[in-house]
Amino acid sequence: MHSINFEHLSLDRIKEIIDNHEQISLSKEAEEAIVACRRFLDEKMKDIGRPIYGVTTGFGSLYNVTIGPEDLSQLQHNLVMSHACGTGDPVRPEIVKLMLLLKVQNLSYGHSGAQLVTVQRLVDMFNNDVLPVVYSQGSLGASGDLVPLAHMCLPLIGMGKVQYKGAVRDAADVWKELGWEPITLQSKEGLALLNGTQFMSAHAVYSLIKSYRLSKWADIIGAISLEAFDGRIEAFLPLTHKLRTHEGQLVTAERFIELLEGSELIRRHKEHVQDPYSFRCIPQVHGAVKDTIRYVRTVIENEINSVTDNPNVFPEEDMIISAGNFHGEPIAIPMDALAIALSELSNISERRIYQLIAGLRGLPRFLVANSGLNSGFMIPQYTAASIVSQNKMYCWPASADSIPSSQGQEDHVSMGANSGTKLVKVADNCETVLAIELMNAVQALEFRRPAKTSPKLEALVADYRKVVPFVDNDMFLSPLIHESVAFLKSEKYF
Numbered sequence: 183m184h185s186i187n188f189e190h191l192s193l194d195r196i197k198e199i200i201d202n203h204e205q206i207s208l209s210k211e212a213e214e215a216i217v218a219c220r221r222f223l224d225e226k227m228k229d230i231g232r233p234i235y236g237v238t239t240g241f242g243s244l245y246n247v248t249i250g251p252e253d254l255s256q257l258q259h260n261l262v263m264s265h266a267c268g269t270g271d272p273v274r275p276e277i278v279k280l281m282l283l284l285k286v287q288n289l290s291y292g293h294s295g296a297q298l299v300t301v302q303r304l305v306d307m308f309n310n311d312v313l314p315v316v317y318s319q320g321s322l323g324a325s326g327d328l329v330p331l332a333h334m335c336l337p338l339i340g341m342g343k344v345q346y347k348g349a350v351r352d353a354a355d356v357w358k359e360l361g362w363e364p365i366t367l368q369s370k371e372g373l374a375l376l377n378g379t380q381f382m383s384a385h386a387v388y389s390l391i392k393s394y395r396l397s398k399w400a401d402i403i404g405a406i407s408l409e410a411f412d413g414r415i416e417a418f419l420p421l422t423h424k425l426r427t428h429e430g431q432l433v434t435a436e437r438f439i440e441l442l443e444g445s446e447l448i449r450r451h452k453e454h455v456q457d458p459y460s461f462r463c464i465p466q467v468h469g470a471v472k473d474t475i476r477y478v479r480t481v482i483e484n485e486i487n488s489v490t491d492n493p494n495v496f497p498e499e500d501m502i503i504s505a506g507n508f509h510g511e512p513i514a515i516p517m518d519a520l521a522i523a524l525s526e527l528s529n530i531s532e533r534r535i536y537q538l539i540a541g542l543r544g545l546p547r548f549l550v551a552n553s554g555l556n557s558g559f560m561i562p563q564y565t566a567a568s569i570v571s572q573n574k575m576y577c578w579p580a581s582a583d584s585i586p587s588s589q590g591q592e593d594h595v596s597m598g599a600n601s602g603t604k605l606v607k608v609a610d611n612c613e614t615v616l617a618i619e620l621m622n623a624v625q626a627l628e629f630r631r632p633a634k635t636s637p638k639l640e641a642l643v644a645d646y647r648k649v650v651p652f653v654d655n656d657m658f659l660s661p662l663i664h665e666s667v668a669f670l671k672s673e674k675y676f
Contacts, residue, residue: 185209186290186305191487193479196283197391200276205309206283208290208301215292216301220368222497223295227254227369234493234502237295237370258372259339265332265376266342268317273330273381275313275345277606280384281334282308284486285375293489293496294374300365303338310360315343315350316381322587323510323598326491327381330599335375340364370493377491377508385602386482386517392609393475393524396616397468398676400527401434402642403620404464405441407534408448408457409635410626412543415439415448417462430469430476438464445636454543460533467530474523478516485513510598514581517601521608525573528608528615532566535619538626539563549625549653556656559622562663566618569611576604576611617666621650628652642675 184199187209198204208216227237237254273281286304289296307313314337320329336342337353341364344353357364367375407413418438423431442448456462493504539559541547550558580600586593624643627635634640649665 183207186286187212188291190483191287193387193390193483196280196387196486199283200279206286206305208286208298208305212290212292213298216290216296216298218497219292219295219495220297223370223495223502224368226502234370234504237373237493237502254369255366258367258369261372261376262332262335262339262367263341265328266336268320268329268333270317270319273316273318277384277388278313278316278334278345279308279311280387281316281331281380282313284380284383284387285331285334285378287486288378288380288488288490289374291489293494294491295368295370295495296374297365297368297371300338300367300371300375303362303365306362307337307344311346312337312356312360313345314353315345318603321381321599322585322592322595323379323382323514323600323602324508324595325588325592326377326379326508327510327599328376330381331376331378334380335372338365338375339367370495373493374491379485379490379508379510379513379598382510382513382517382598382602383482383486385599385606386478386513386520387486389517389520389524389602389605389609390475390479390482392613393520395670395673395676396524396527396609396612397472397475399616399620399670400468400471400531401437401464402441402639402675403531403616403623404461404468404534405438406623406627406635406639406643407538407619408438408461408464409442409445409639410545410623410630411457411461411534411537412447412452412454412630413457413461414452414454415442417457418442418465423465428466428469428473430472431465432469433472434469435465441638442636443638445639446633447630447635450633458533458537460530460537464530467526471523471527474519478520481513481516510596510601511581514596514598514601515579517598517605518577518579518581521573521601521605522577524605524608524612525570525577528566528570528573528612531612531615531619532563532570535563535566535615535622538622545626545629549622549629550655552655558653558656559625559659562618562622562659565663566615569615573608573611576608580604613670614663614667617670618663620646620669621662621666624650625653638675645669 184206314334316330316333321327340354418435423435490507547553548558548560550556580597
């Protein structure tokens with residue numbers, strides 16, 4: 183069981199928790215911090231003598247409307263209800279589960295004023311896979327992810343819908359089944375739940391975990407394509423890369439040397455003196471992607487270990503500060519950068535797909551022996567090209583936009599939620615393009631027989647052939663592409 187405390191929550195640890203279906207709990211230190219903060223806020227409310235944004239006032243441009251003590255609980259209840267205005271597709275459950283984990287982490291520091299029972303209920307939802315139905319559209323990524331977090335928190339007050347045991351149901355019914363009571367929110371508490379960047383951050387975490395896998399696969403698949411294209415090894419030798427010491431470039435070149443160790447194909451005589459850029463510049467392009475992933479990871483890990491709601495409560499300092507930690511700009515720009523990086527990973531992959539089907543270097547056109555009667559692998563390249571073009575469209579930076587809201591009080595927003603949702607789409611698209619390249623590369627490799635690639639790559643190809651067969655004559659290819667995508671879900675080859 184993972185204990186939520188003040189220790190650094192890393193990307194690797196999150197992946198372990200999710201992959202191993204671990205349960206989480208609040209540490210004693212976290213519980214004490216949450217209780218102390220709530221007690222301070224309750225005491226402060228007795229003689230505050232001045233308005234506090236979101237605690238004794240309305241929200242947004244209604245900050246100057248004072249709310250009486252008898253209505254403070256209703257104020258927070260209304261906040262959650264009124265902000266649940268999501269539209270678009272439901273967010274995939276894996277990301278919603280990450281949202282729950284990150285919100286618990288955010289509230290555990292004791293600077294938000296949430297009740298212990300509220301935070302514990304979020305823990306219960308995570309542990310029991312009671313996943314709120316959250317929608318992909320609605321957040322401006324500035325006053326936190328108000329709309330999606332409202333949908334995530336509606337079940338706390340017995341409203342909204344959840345996915346539970348494979349079915350979407352009313353939260354109230356599931357609460358009765360589990361013996362849970364709806365929570366009566368206290369002052370500031372709804373704001374603590376809705377302010378925050380957990381929608382954006384969860385999309386970033388999900389995409390980063392996927393990016394590491396795709397980056398590793400891109401090297402493996404690129405190496406198979408290089409072999410199938412009868413490519414040269416010189417562009418991967420370390421002497422050149424020591425002259426331009428970008429870490430990702432160095433790591434990529436070294437990885438290719440390792441992957442191709444023991445290959446007959448890479449050692450044989452080559453008629454051509456150099457390869458196209460999509461092969462020769464793999465260290466530079468794949469390396470730049472690695473460097474971007476590493477940079478974005480540092481930003482996102484910092485974000486998920488931060489307090490991002492408002493106002494911030496400081497019991498020891500006897501202060502309640504209204505500021506802007508909910509603003510998504512620090513992660514919106516990096517998420518847009520990661521989308522560009524993954525788009526480039528798919529972009530160069532599609533160019534290698536094209537080179538393999540072009541009838542060059544002794545390979546048959548479209549990778550079938552009897553072309554003409556057979557179209558072979560002509561159209562998978564069309565599919566890859568279409569997907570790559572869509573990725574380029576998604577690479578417009580959402581963080582470059584801002585539309586004022588709340589009667590001008592919230593006059594600059596990050597649009598980071600849009601950065602996150604399109605990042606997930608780019609990552610999915612990149613995975614599909616790499617899967618098409620793998621299908622083409624393994625098909626092309628068969629035309630180099632009896633020569634073999636390295637033992638590492640031959641073992642992978644043998645496993646791949648168990649799910650995706652060699653194509654002799656035209657057949658229904660879409661299922662093979664889907665099988666190829668499924669193959670990339672594995673991490674056994676890293």
